[in-house]
Amino acid sequence: METLIRKLESFGSLTDDDKLAIRSIEAQERIVVARKDIIVEGDDPSYVHLITSGLACRYKLIEDAKRQIVAYLLPGDFCDLHVFILNAMDHSIGAISGCTVVDIPRSSILDLLEQPRLSRALLMATLVDEATLREWITNIGQRRADERIAHLYCELYARMKAVGLANGGSFELPITQTELGDTVGLSTVHVNRSLQSLREQGLIELHRGSLQIPDIIRLKTMSGFKSNYLHLADN
Amino acid sequence: METLIRKLESFGSLTDDDKLAIRSIEAQERIVVARKDIIVEGDDPSYVHLITSGLACRYKLIEDAKRQIVAYLLPGDFCDLHVFILNAMDHSIGAISGCTVVDIPRSSILDLLEQPRLSRALLMATLVDEATLREWITNIGQRRADERIAHLYCELYARMKAVGLANGGSFELPITQTELGDTVGLSTVHVNRSLQSLREQGLIELHRGSLQIPDIIRLKTMSGFKSNYLHLADN
DNA sequence: CGTAAAATTGATCTGTCTCAACGTGGGTGG
DNA sequence: CCACCCACGTTGAGACAGATCAATTTTACG
Numbered sequence: 128m129e130t131l132i133r134k135l136e137s138f139g140s141l142t143d144d145d146k147l148a149i150r151s152i153e154a155q156e157r158i159v160v161a162r163k164d165i166i167v168e169g170d171d172p173s174y175v176h177l178i179t180s181g182l183a184c185r186y187k188l189i190e191d192a193k194r195q196i197v198a199y200l201l202p203g204d205f206c207d208l209h210v211f212i213l214n215a216m217d218h219s220i221g222a223i224s225g226c227t228v229v230d231i232p233r234s235s236i237l238d239l240l241e242q243p244r245l246s247r248a249l250l251m252a253t254l255v256d257e258a259t260l261r262e263w264i265t266n267i268g269q270r271r272a273d274e275r276i277a278h279l280y281c282e283l284y285a286r287m288k289a290v291g292l293a294n295g296g297s298f299e300l301p302i303t304q305t306e307l308g309d310t311v312g313l314s315t316v317h318v319n320r321s322l323q324s325l326r327e328q329g330l331i332e333l334h335r336g337s338l339q340i341p342d343i344i345r346l347k348t349m350s351g352f353k354s355n356y357l358h359l360a361d362n
Numbered sequence: 363m364e365t366l367i368r369k370l371e372s373f374g375s376l377t378d379d380d381k382l383a384i385r386s387i388e389a390q391e392r393i394v395v396a397r398k399d400i401i402v403e404g405d406d407p408s409y410v411h412l413i414t415s416g417l418a419c420r421y422k423l424i425e426d427a428k429r430q431i432v433a434y435l436l437p438g439d440f441c442d443l444h445v446f447i448l449n450a451m452d453h454s455i456g457a458i459s460g461c462t463v464v465d466i467p468r469s470s471i472l473d474l475l476e477q478p479r480l481s482r483a484l485l486m487a488t489l490v491d492e493a494t495l496r497e498w499i500t501n502i503g504q505r506r507a508d509e510r511i512a513h514l515y516c517e518l519y520a521r522m523k524a525v526g527l528a529n530g531g532s533f534e535l536p537i538t539q540t541e542l543g544d545t546v547g548l549s550t551v552h553v554n555r556s557l558q559s560l561r562e563q564g565l566i567e568l569h570r571g572s573l574q575i576p577d578i579i580r581l582k583t584m585s586g587f588k589s590n591y592l593h594l595a596d597n
Numbered sequence: 598c599g600t601a602a603a604a605t606t607g608a609t610c611t612g613t614c615t616c617a618a619c620g621t622g623g624g625t626g627g
Numbered sequence: 628c629c630a631c632c633c634a635c636g637t638t639g640a641g642a643c644a645g646a647t648c649a650a651t652t653t654t655a656c657g
Contacts, residue, residue, distance in 0.1 A: 187500050189586055195500040209489045212482065217493055217591045247447065253488070254444045258452055260495035265422050265430040267502050268547030272613075304636065312503030314614050319637060335622095351424055356452045507645070539604065552645050554605060570654085 128152065128229075130179055130290055134203035135248040137289050137360050138255075145244050152239075154229040159183075161301075165220040165228055166206055172214055174230040176206040181226030182301065186309070187218045196310040197263070198256065199223075199283060203290050208253060211236070224301045224336075251358070258356040267312045270351070273321040275311040277350035280331065282357070284340060289359045296343060301336035363387065363464070365414055365525055369438035370483040372524050372595050373490075380479050387474075389464040394418075396536075400455040400463055401441055407449055409465040411441040416461030417536065421544070422453045431545040432498070433491070434458075434518060438525050443488060446471070459536045459571075486593070493591040502547045505586070508556040510546040512565065512585035517592070519575055524594045531578055536571035 128149050135141060135149075156179065159165050165183055166176060178200045185198040185206070197218065200206060206220045211233065240246040259282070266278050283300065287293040302310075308318045325331045330346050332339040340346055347353075363384050370376060370384075391414065394400050400418055401411060413435045420433040420441070432453065435441060441455045446468065475481040494517070501513050518535060522528040537545075543553045560566045565581050567574040575581055582588075 185496075187496065189500060189504055193504045195503045197496040197499050209492065212486050213489055213493075213593060215590070218496065251447050253492070254448055257444065257488075257492050257495065258448075260492065260499065261420075261422065261432040261453065264432050264495065264498050264502060265424060267499060268430045268544075269424055269428045303634090309503075315635095316615080316637090317613050320613095323637085355450070358448060538602090549646050550603095551605085551647080555645090558605085 128179070130203035131177060133290055135245070135252070138248050138251045138358065139244070141244055141248070145242050148239055148242055148245065152229075152231055152235045154231045154235065156227055156229045159222040159226045159228055161222055161225045163222050165222055165226065166216060167219045168216050170216060172207075172210045172216075173233055175208060175211065175233060175236050176220070177229045177231060178202055178204050178206065179227045179229055182223040182299075183220055183226050184223055184306070184310075185218055185220055194309045195312070196306060197260070199286075199310075201286055201290055202292070205252070208236075208249065223306065224299075255356070255358050258358070262356050272311070272313050272317055273324050274350045275313070276307060276318065276321055277325060277330065277346050278352050279307075279311060280338060280340065281343070281347050281350055281352035281354075284338075284343065285354050285357055285359060289357075295339075296341060297337060297339040299336060300338040363412075363414070365438035366412060368525055370480070370487070373483050373486045373593065374479070376479055376483070380477050383474055383477055383480065387464075387466055387470045389466045389470065391462055391464045394457045394461045394463055396457055396460045398457050400457055400461065401451060402454045403451050405451060407442075407445045407451075408468055410443060410446065410468060410471050411455070412464045412466060413437055413439050413441065414462045414464055417458040417534075418455055418461050419458055419541070419545075420453055420455055429544045430547070431541060432495070434521075434545075436521055436525055437527070440487070443471075443484065458541065459534075490591070490593050493593070497591050507546070507548050507552055508559050509585045510548070511542060511553065511556055512560060512581050513587050514542075514546060515566065515573060515575065516578070516582050516585055516587035516589075519573075519578065520589050520592055520594060524592075530574075531576060532572060532574035534571060535573040 132141065132146055132149055159181075180202050183200040183206070184196045185200065186194055186196045188194050200220065207216060210216055240249070262282070266275050270278065284293060284296075284298065287298040292298055304318045304322070305315050307313075308315045311318075313321070322331075322333070326333070329341060330349065332341065367376065367381055367384055394416075415437050418435040418441070419431045420435065421429055421431045423429050435455065442451060445451055475484070497517070501510050505513060519528060519531075519533065522533040527533055539553045539557070540550050542548075543550045546553075548556070557566075557568070561568070564576060565584065567576065
């Protein structure tokens, strides 16, 4: 739950009461193996799911064959705060790396929403998600292959840093090239070649699921990344 | 304000009190000429803006040259319910056709949110917006040019019908081919050719800003459109 | 009517996809 | 501890969707 607190605090300070309310949630923690689904369309909506460690993604399938990843979920992110209202998942959540997930009963969430500061922070998190989706549309719609990937990397770096998972210019990112392609709307082959180009330009270094960004300014410039939409305190 | 009521009712019934609360909002109405901006990044956030007639779009500019449209706004849609929390627009809203817009003071919105049914309906509208953004990402990321356009048309048709602006299979859609391209991530020339293809196949008919869909089932099938993400009562 | 915006057309170029093969490294069972 | 295996990454060649450039026609509108 500390990751959640950390995230919400990046949107504005919380009182000790607020933190206590979060820490006192009774919730089951479970472990999800890498590449397994955490939630599938039509799962029991009586629990809300929070990622506490690992990396997950939100995705849609079309025609059983093509897949589009529409979001990455980091520790502290909710999978389905909206199921609350909508009662139906129109997509699934899959674990990229091994994840720990807590299943929180709806009632506990309702309790949290009683605290004005918390409900505001949660609403803010939802709005940032929305702004991120708009940014992704722009990314896929307007940028070239290498720029798209670079932009995604800048975003993930900023978010990882915000939850304390980046040290220096590097962080763990065990994303497959196929998954990258499903994220930015490119074929695996072309992702591979674009990554090579980024590496040759010295913009990124990748070794075994770990991404190193030697010069973040340069990566931001070439991809047109502006972090304002994430509404993070620093950076 | 009747369009707003109509829209919110498509998410669940409202009481007479709810409707009264909406009708009694004191708000300035203003007219915006076609192709003019309604809100620009960094505008005064003390008012929230509601479209009451006409068609508008939400867009982002990158490098001053490229533009991505990330949403269409129909009568009954709010432009910026989120500015409330985030205090900063990270994009602009432009009128496609001539529009009427009401500027609602923040305080009136806060009053509305007091009514549980209304606040739930407004939250639901936000979540539908989010689901729509995910669908757009999938559309641009995974589909071919003609499918993208067809999918967009299916969505707009469903939404227009929900606010009573479609009769039979046709509705007013004064969108330029350039704007279409900025929406689905294609060049103007290619949009033109894709439209010709759709017309030749008898899937659509366009004359002077009016779109006619002779066989909606066929258009939905070819574009993979499933309306569930819009969470509309009918259709 | 005249003019500017929008739509259309043709020709050419290129980014990205597809197919198909091959390399590689880390995990697993014998 | 080795050998195999399988998922993942890499490479090459050819095809094609879509971009770009540059006119030209049509439409909307004052």
